Amino acid sequence: MNKRRFMMNGPIGERVVRKEDVRLLTGNGKFSDDHAVDGQVYAVMVRSPYAHAIIKSINSADAMAMDGVLAVLTGKDCIADKLGQIPHSPFPSTNFDMKLHAPGKQVGEDEFIGSHIPLPADKARYAGEALAMVIGETKAIAQRAAEKVFIEFDPLTSVTHALEADKSTAPLVWEEMASNVFVETFFGDKGATEEAFAKADYVVKMSYDIPRVTGVPMEPRSALGLYDDVENKFTLFAGSGGTVRQKREIAEVLGVDADQVRVFALDVGGNFGTRNRTYVEFPLVAWAAQKIGRPVKCTIERSESFLTDYQGRDLQVDMELALDSKGTFLGIKSRNLSNVGSRCVSLSPLSKGSGIITGSYRIPSAYLQSRAIFTNTAPTNAYRSSGRPEIIYCIERLVEVAAKECGFDPLDLRRRNLVSEDEMPYRNAVGMVYDSGKYEKSLDMAIDLAEFDGFEERKDDAKKRGKLLGRGVAHYVESSIGSPIEETQLHVLPDEDKIDLVIGTQPSGQGHETSFAQVAAAWLGQPVEKINVIVGDTDIVRVGGGSHSGRSMRMAGTVIVKAAEVLIEKGKMIAEEIFEASKQDIDFKDGYFKVKGTDRKIELFELAREAEKRLLTGYLSDGMSVTAQNEMHTPVFPNGCHICEIEIDEETGVPEITLYVSIDDVGRAINPLIVDGQTHGGIVQGVGQALCEECVFDGDGQPLSGSFMDYGMPRADQFPPFITALNEVPSPTNPLGVKAGGEGGTTPAPGVISNAIMDALSDYGIRDIKMPFTSLKLWKAMQDAKNAALGSNY
Structure with missing residues (x-):
């Protein structure tokens, strides 16, 4: 297969309306809580009220005495039944990942990540951690019984912030460790970077405290476990970002072969990274079903999601940029500290952020310290765009400050330093090789759509209305890798005139039923409607990496093309039998096999019937x-x-986005309509992080943002119509030319919002404000600046 052949047949590139929408919008989807079987019982988790505490004893006698209570299972039961740990493999391993390692060690040496027994028996390490599971005939019974489980604790001092956990006096989350830091790795060329800084005319420094957020998928997680004692087989119904991986991980916890586990997921109500790893409830309900001989279902409440979903971001950064007198970037230094929570589920954010430390810019030298640290909080995981929004925010803010403080025009400074089209493929200062792109063209397209020249007039108009108008610009680049193996089955169904496409990349709202069908339909010369996309059942789907890291269309599309070409070759062999002609004399086009130079042909489904x-x-x-x-x-x-404009009300501090323009290079867009939808959602998610979202903890490690009353979510009425366009530069790495389209909206949003807000506040002399940029913070910053100005006059 020619990797550089960008074969755009039929429906590829068309704005095909999503096939799945009617089913989903009319309430005919099948989500994890919709699964029910006869005889099922219900599980409720008893969770730790402490962020850090020794578990001295668990007394379940009162709970077990209640009618309808079937079992109370604890960490001691897990140990007695020899349940394994939830398997996590957080250290990046692919050839193109930034390799992280323990302090003073080599890659692969002493990689401590913290044990993850489904129900711990020794300590609770974050508030909300599951310590016991109560099973009742109804959910109400189980909930009441859970309140009667008495756990005796010995509370310990907790630590939730990375900088506090980094102190020598901080309490240890894991006694096995000498400190809470378990990863420290250096990237880049220290000598070259120090030399660049020594000869620099300007050095600009910034520190960033990027807060923790959480995914808040529409569907809280739910799991239904069954056990067949005849087949000795477990079945799990649960929302998933990758059923094949979860099958393997659940089998490992249960101590059985993978073929003894079936994981089943149909529709998934949102992911954003939160569903890409296994939660304790998944193996627990399967184990409990075996123990009590009944199907066991556990659907958590929204408040439990806020406590226990794998969360995102939470990064501390100190960054410095060196420039010469003309504004040419000479070098960059950065110290990154990632808060992974109570145990390490993923190091993807730290690794991927490290790989793009130079952003979209030509920076010849870099030196980077990347560290990861334990705290008494829920674990963090890859969250939409995993590590890239944090770093893009840091560098784009740094570039903007450099322009202001060193006397350069922000656009001119960017143009001077953007990686050019002629330099592609471009190797950055820490070894990442950017495959393709036209960065300056994206800037020009964004400027044009944003009506850049009219900004001052709009700013004057806003001033008359008591508003401060600011404009932000942010470039971005992100690396998309993901699980490298994917498999596709294609089955032509001659009696139905349909084609089943079986694949292991599980959607959670991305429109795969349509976009995957478009690829197969284009290669096989069929209408999109004739392609059935089948996912989510590991008894059918045997291999697949799931949806994450912007991998779906690139990995799935490539293997769909490969399978389609294998099917066509097989069809030619069958046509050879039918026509008694040489395979070399048979062509396939527009759904027909045809003998060259004759009018003899046979349609695909007719050929399948003949076979x-x-x-x-x-x-x-x-x-x-x-x-x-x-x-x-x-x-x-x-x-x-991306470019945006934001008005800030001087009286109240309330920000309002009045313009948002995005130019995105997703490679070849298979379905631009779906890409637009992904971009819109990504922008909203990134803006939510910038303006209102934050997981907040008190001094005892108690979450203070455990409901929609306290955790700010972006709303539709906070946004203007988005102006989006694609700058499609096909990637040379795959036959479709695809890059990725699911995360580009999120990646630059915090940076562009920050730059717009700081521009609006520039007359107040405000250099920076910690995210999220709430109206209270903006109002207070303006009042503080006014008071400081008044004080300086006396």
């Missing part, structure tokens, strides 16, 4: 069914430029 009639042998015996597998380790680098 069934002829009782072919060997490779052809199963007719028009094929399986293809593909493995790709080369990353791609989506990129773009």
Whole structure:
């Protein structure tokens, strides 16, 4: 297969309306809590009220005495039944990941990540951690019984903030460690970077405290576990970002072979990274179903989601940029400290952020310290765009400050230093190779759509209305790698005139039923409606990496193309039998196999029917069914430029976005309509982080943002109509030319919002404000600046 062939047949590139929308919008979706079976019982978790405490004893006698209570299971039961740990493999391992390691060690040496027994028996390490599971005939019974489980604790001092956990006096989350820091790795060329800074005319420094957020998917997690004692097989119904991986991980916890576990997920109500790892409830309900001989279901409440969903961001950064007198970037230094929570589920954010430390810019030298630290909080995980929004925010803010403080025009400074089209593929200062892109063209497109020249007039108009108007610009680049192996099965169904496409990339709202069908339909010359996309059942789907890291279309699309070409070749072999002609004389086009130079042809489904009639042998015996597998380790680098304008009310501090423009290079867009939807959602998610979202903890480690009353979520009425456009530069790494389109909206949003807000407040002399930029923070910053100005006059 020619990797550089960008074959755009039929529906590829068309704005096809999503096939799945009617089913979902009319309430006919099947989400995890919709699954129910006869005889099922209900599980409720008893959770720790402390962020850090020794578990001295658990007394379940009063709970067990209640009618309808079937079991109370604890960490001691997990140990007695020899349940394994929830398996996490957080240290990046692919060839193109930034390799992280323990302090003073080599890659792969002494990689301590913290044990993860489904129900711990020794200590609670964050508030909300599950310590016991109560099972009752109804959920109400289980809830009442959970209140009667008495746990005796010995409370310990907790630590929730990374900088506090980094102190020598901080309490240890894990006694096995000498400190809470378990990863420390240096990247780049220290000598070259120090030399660049020594000869610099300007050095600009910034420190950032990027807060923790959480995904808040529409569907809280739910799990239904079954056990078949005849087949000795477990079945789990649960929302998932990758059923194949979860099957393997649950089998490991249960101590059984993977073929003894079936994981089933149909529709998934949102992911954003929160569903890409296994939660304790998943193996627990399967284990409990085996113990009590009944199906066990656990659906958590929204408040439990806020406490226990794998969360995101939470990064401390100190960054410095060196420039010469003309504004050329010479070098960059950064110290990054990632708060992974109570145990390490993923180091992807730290690794991926480290890899793009130079952003979209030509910075010849870099030196970076990347560290990870334990705290008494829920674990963090890859969260939409995993590590890239944090770093893009830091560098884009730094570039803006450099322009202001060193006397450069912000646009001119960016143009001077953007990686050019002629430099592609471009190797950055820490070794990442950007595959393709036209960065300056994206800037020009964004400027044009933002009506840049009219800004001063709009600013004057806002001033008359008591508003401060600011404008922000942010470039971005992100690395998309993901699980490298994907498999597709194609089955032509001659009696139905349909094609089943079986694949292991599980959607959670991305429109895969349509976009995957578009790829298959284009190669096989069929209408999109004739392609059935089948996902989510590990008894059918055998291989697949799931949806994460912007991998879905690149990995799935590539293997779909591969499978389609295998199917066409197989069809030619069958046509060879039918026409008694050489395979070399048979073409396939527009859904027909045709003998060259003649009018003899046969349609795809008719050929499949003929294959069934002829009782072919060997490779052809199963007719028009094929399986293809593909493995790709080369990353791609989506990129773009966003511009926004924000008005701030001087009296109240309330910010209002009045303009938002996004230019995104997703490579070849298979369905631009779906890409637009992904971009819109990504922008909102990134803006939510910038303006209102934050997981807040008190001094005892108690979450203070455990409901929608306290955790700010962006709303539709806070946004203007988005102006979006694509700058499609096909990637040379795959036959479709795809990069990724699911995360580009999120990646630059915090940076562009920050730059717009600080521009609006520039007359007040405000250099920076900690995210999120709430109206209270903005109002207080303006009042403090006014008071400081008044004080200086006396």
